[in-house]
Amino acid sequence: MDVILGPLFWLLMTVIDLYIWVLIAGAILSWLIAFNVVNTQNRFVYSVGDFLYRVTEPALRPIRRYLPNLGGIDVSPLVLILLLLFAQQVLARLYNAIGF
Numbered sequence: 001m002d003v004i005l006g007p008l009f010w011l012l013m014t015v016i017d018l019y020i021w022v023l024i025a026g027a028i029l030s031w032l033i034a035f036n037v038v039n040t041q042n043r044f045v046y047s048v049g050d051f052l053y054r055v056t057e058p059a060l061r062p063i064r065r066y067l068p069n070l071g072g073i074d075v076s077p078l079v080l081i082l083l084l085l086f087a088q089q090v091l092a093r094l095y096n097a098i099g100f
Contacts, residue, residue, distance in 0.1 A: 026052035
């Protein structure tokens with residue numbers, strides 16, 4: 001059983017880690033765009049921003065519905081990162097509880 005669960009556990013933890021980094025990159029890029037540090041007229045910047053938006057928005061949209069308006073500050077990426085870290089801890093404890 002460990003032959004399947006070990007790599008599956010590793011894959012799930014790695015995907016969660018990568019998604020957290022994508023969320024961080026999306027938040028940083030949105031700040032850079034908001035403060036006119038980078039220009040979305042640049043094709044590369046636009047492509048990266050569009051990719052990050054398409055990957056993160058489906059997970060962030062439901063969270064934004066429940067969060068109050070904080071005057072232009074979007075804390076939904078932070079909330080999602082905390083939820084993903086919580087999910088990692090739950091997965092780790094489940095994996096250890098199985099006894100592997």
